[in-house]
Amino acid sequence: MNIKFVVVGKLKEKYFKQGIEEYAKRLSRFCKFSIVEVPDEKAPESMSQAEMDQVMAAEGERILSKIKDREYVYALAILGKERSSEEFAKELKDLTTYGHSDITFVIGGSLGLTPAVLQRANTQISFGRFTLPHQLMRLVLTEQVYRAFMINEGSPYHK
Template identity: 80%
Template sequence: MNIKLVVVGKVKEKYFRDGISEYEKRLSRFCKFKIVQVSDEKAPESLSEAEMDEVKQKEGERILSKIGDKEFVFALAILGKQFSSEEFAAKIKDLTTYGHSDITFVIGGSLGLSDAVMKRANDTISFGRFTLPHQLMRLVFCEQIYRAFMINNGSPYHK
């Protein structure tokens, strides 16, 4: 099984990088896990709606260039579906049971995901209506992927 996390921008803080690296290492016993970073589009603080769309479109093109035709894609979006950890684990298990060995998760830039990326996504995930820094979201999501594998393996880690 291949799990890929396509993300916009770099993780700047060492403590986030260290946490993410720890989950990458832990996940290696369950799957081939990789994080693919695409560069974020430089933009001033105040943008018009059209400028925001242009930034998302450019980042979206970079994201889509990293996704293959056969990959099952989840877009992380505020308005996406909310799953409990158990439901998320079951979703991953079901996908692999029914022939989806390449699963990709997409975390967009600070402005979100382009319409093209949302159209390419097979499903969505939301961590609620909170706005979280993308670096923190990356760490939290890596932990949730690890937790899903631990649940599916009957590990006490989840308790």
């Protein structure tokens, strides 16, 4: 199984990198895990809606260029479907059972994801209505993917 994150922007904070590296190491016994960073579009603090749409479109094109047709795609979106850790674990298990061995998670830039990226996604997932820094979301998502594997293994990690 291949798990890939396609994310906008570079991870700058060392402590986030260290946390993700730890979970990536743990994930290596379950899957091939990778993170693909696409450049974020430089944008001024205050923008018109047209400028925001332009920034999102550029980032969206970069994201879509990193996704292959066979990949099952989760887009992280505030309006996506919330799942419990157990539901998420079952979903990942079912995907692999039914032939989806390439699973991709997309985390957009600070302005979100374009309709084109959301349409390409097979499903949208939400971690609640909180707004979290994208760097922190990478760490949270990595941990939740690891937790899903541990749940499916029947490990006490989840308790």
